[in-house]
Amino acid sequence: MPGAVGADGQGRQGGTDNVRIPYPELAGTLADVLLRRGFECDRAVLCARLFAETTRDGVYSHGVNRFPRFMRMIGNGSIDIQGRPKLVMKAGALERWDGQRGPGNLNAYACMGRAIEIALADGMGCVALANTNHWMRGGSYGWQAVEAGAIGICWTNTMPNLPPWGGTVPRLGNNPLVIAVPRASGHIVLDMAMSQFSFGALASHRLRGEQLPVEGGFDSQGNLTRDPEAIEISQRPLPIGYWKGSGLSLVLDMMAAMLSGGAATHQIPADAEREAGVSQVFIAFGLSSFDDTGPIADSIIGTLRAAERESSGPIRYPGEQVLRTRAENMARGVPVDPTIWREVQAL
Amino acid sequence: MPGAVGADGQGRQGGTDNVRIPYPELAGTLADVLLRRGFECDRAVLCARLFAETTRDGVYSHGVNRFPRFMRMIGNGSIDIQGRPKLVMKAGALERWDGQRGPGNLNAYACMGRAIEIALADGMGCVALANTNHWMRGGSYGWQAVEAGAIGICWTNTMPNLPPWGGTVPRLGNNPLVIAVPRASGHIVLDMAMSQFSFGALASHRLRGEQLPVEGGFDSQGNLTRDPEAIEISQRPLPIGYWKGSGLSLVLDMMAAMLSGGAATHQIPADAEREAGVSQVFIAFGLSSFDDTGPIADSIIGTLRAAERESSGPIRYPGEQVLRTRAENMARGVPVDPTIWREVQAL
Numbered sequence: 001m002p003g004a005v006g007a008d009g010q011g012r013q014g015g016t017d018n019v020r021i022p023y024p025e026l027a028g029t030l031a032d033v034l035l036r037r038g039f040e041c042d043r044a045v046l047c048a049r050l051f052a053e054t055t056r057d058g059v060y061s062h063g064v065n066r067f068p069r070f071m072r073m074i075g076n077g078s079i080d081i082q083g084r085p086k087l088v089m090k091a092g093a094l095e096r097w098d099g100q101r102g103p104g105n106l107n108a109y110a111c112m113g114r115a116i117e118i119a120l121a122d123g124m125g126c127v128a129l130a131n132t133n134h135w136m137r138g139g140s141y142g143w144q145a146v147e148a149g150a151i152g153i154c155w156t157n158t159m160p161n162l163p164p165w166g167g168t169v170p171r172l173g174n175n176p177l178v179i180a181v182p183r184a185s186g187h188i189v190l191d192m193a194m195s196q197f198s199f200g201a202l203a204s205h206r207l208r209g210e211q212l213p214v215e216g217g218f219d220s221q222g223n224l225t226r227d228p229e230a231i232e233i234s235q236r237p238l239p240i241g242y243w244k245g246s247g248l249s250l251v252l253d254m255m256a257a258m259l260s261g262g263a264a265t266h267q268i269p270a271d272a273e274r275e276a277g278v279s280q281v282f283i284a285f286g287l288s289s290f291d292d293t294g295p296i297a298d299s300i301i302g303t304l305r306a307a308e309r310e311s312s313g314p315i316r317y318p319g320e321q322v323l324r325t326r327a328e329n330m331a332r333g334v335p336v337d338p339t340i341w342r343e344v345q346a347l
Numbered sequence: 348m349p350g351a352v353g354a355d356g357q358g359r360q361g362g363t364d365n366v367r368i369p370y371p372e373l374a375g376t377l378a379d380v381l382l383r384r385g386f387e388c389d390r391a392v393l394c395a396r397l398f399a400e401t402t403r404d405g406v407y408s409h410g411v412n413r414f415p416r417f418m419r420m421i422g423n424g425s426i427d428i429q430g431r432p433k434l435v436m437k438a439g440a441l442e443r444w445d446g447q448r449g450p451g452n453l454n455a456y457a458c459m460g461r462a463i464e465i466a467l468a469d470g471m472g473c474v475a476l477a478n479t480n481h482w483m484r485g486g487s488y489g490w491q492a493v494e495a496g497a498i499g500i501c502w503t504n505t506m507p508n509l510p511p512w513g514g515t516v517p518r519l520g521n522n523p524l525v526i527a528v529p530r531a532s533g534h535i536v537l538d539m540a541m542s543q544f545s546f547g548a549l550a551s552h553r554l555r556g557e558q559l560p561v562e563g564g565f566d567s568q569g570n571l572t573r574d575p576e577a578i579e580i581s582q583r584p585l586p587i588g589y590w591k592g593s594g595l596s597l598v599l600d601m602m603a604a605m606l607s608g609g610a611a612t613h614q615i616p617a618d619a620e621r622e623a624g625v626s627q628v629f630i631a632f633g634l635s636s637f638d639d640t641g642p643i644a645d646s647i648i649g650t651l652r653a654a655e656r657e658s659s660g661p662i663r664y665p666g667e668q669v670l671r672t673r674a675e676n677m678a679r680g681v682p683v684d685p686t687i688w689r690e691v692q693a694l
Contacts, residue, residue, distance in 0.1 A: 092469030095470075122440055123438030123439030123441030123442075124471065126470070126471050126632070151605070164651055164654055166660065167656055168657055188597070188598060190595065190597075190598050192595070196591075224561070240588025241539075241588050244543075247537045251528055252526075254643075254644060255632075258528065259637075261639050264647045266646070267646075286438060286441070289436060296604045296605050297601060297605060300601050300612075303611075304519075304597065308514055311513070315514055316513075317597060318597070
């Protein structure tokens, strides 16, 4: 982690026994599963692409590894494969949409697309989306914005999984926030939850027998600890910046629910297999009216790269590592856990 | 700090030897100084009010205590008392303004006012402001938005005062971020810098002979420490959430400079007496088209207040303590350090 201004933190695909699947085969296999499940063709292809790209980019926790659960949530009625976002209300550049419990990544992609469309026509746009589902990798919609030449900001609320500062039981969400800034020679995409470590990251450290690099939560006695298992037991992960991340999580939830008219964290089922009906916000800024933003971005990143370093590694910007991982996985195949791969192929 | 979801962190006005000045006398005295310095009448009154309200609300570090430096920065040419924001470019709901090196709090107040005006007419508005000066308490413009019934988001870049994660020398700013959500029975106003503790907070702890409640930075050997003096010496305060706050600081700087066309952190003089020409962003969302936001806000805050607690204190929301401090200081007089008060009266 040292060396990265914004490590993606979603964890690496561990183990040397991964199979490497060529990207087209990976995306095609997922699309086939979705088609057999009843998705319309264009939606199956896009949904599969978003899952496959997430794994291709190294965010293994929210890509193919999550696909079997996604299919189970279609089965248990949490996700309606026919659901698609519907405009509910419009106030200038601010729009409210109802996700109708559709697939979360398709809904999010449509709504960031709409925010970009407003922004390109009207400087900036905001779509607030109620009644949607887990968007999987939030960074996907940040990449979507920067690839369209826009600044993108989006966030989602989640089920309760983070105690408020001073509290002992999860009542806030970890509410991931994405901020993406376009730059011709490498986009900047920050994708961060409000907890210091996800439960997935805690489990990875425990399985590797490693302590966390910094304090990650409280143990059951209320002491700060680097022991991942103690935090899994206490269910008390730490918000980033202690009281600050707790406050930020709160206002992100408030804005998502109030702007969309949808559910707040405390109204979302605290069950990963039934976490449905979340609220999200998508904001885009069009930069086409401004001709000076490219040099400004390059100057800031250039200064960062030249900063004095703790160790020999470079100081990275958020999203930088993604491009390297993407290139490697496109060249060598995308690493997939063989157990997951067999499970996906049997779906 | 435990018990607060978002402690304001700007420190308390320590000591029992403070004088308590009635609010009207405080605001009036500051306005007189500004009038004598050549401010136009309405601008003197507003500038004085923003300073006085900041101290009244308990954010002592950015109120009257900062006023002598503000006057010195007029003297050294960093602040132009005649400078006022000028529209440079417009793309729908997104506008670029040039602050013309005017007083930072007057510029910020004008630009949040303009963002609110756009939002009330057009759902949302954004003003990006270049070439302005330190806005003093960022929360002021959050309160301004919620008192107009709007959600307000604003941030500023600053001079370099925070090393990037993995770096050893300040190259990022602590770039305070404000998010304010209106609620009839108590607005929520989050006002947080990207460093875990300000240098002002470090000094306060040192003077009281106290360690920080959590790790606040690195010592000169590169070890995390709770010793405030060690961090003052190393100049290595910690970003909130380590690599996460470092990434967030970076993208806030990028957006402020790119949207406004103004200076980035690395272009701002790293000297508190000459920190001029900063870039800021003001975003407002109008809620008047939506009739359901009040109950949603109350439901979220009600759930937070009912959360299981670590100790006997209540779980507070950001901004809650401000209202109590404000009421006390209006009733008893606003506490001011007598040395500062004599200095102000002699200006």
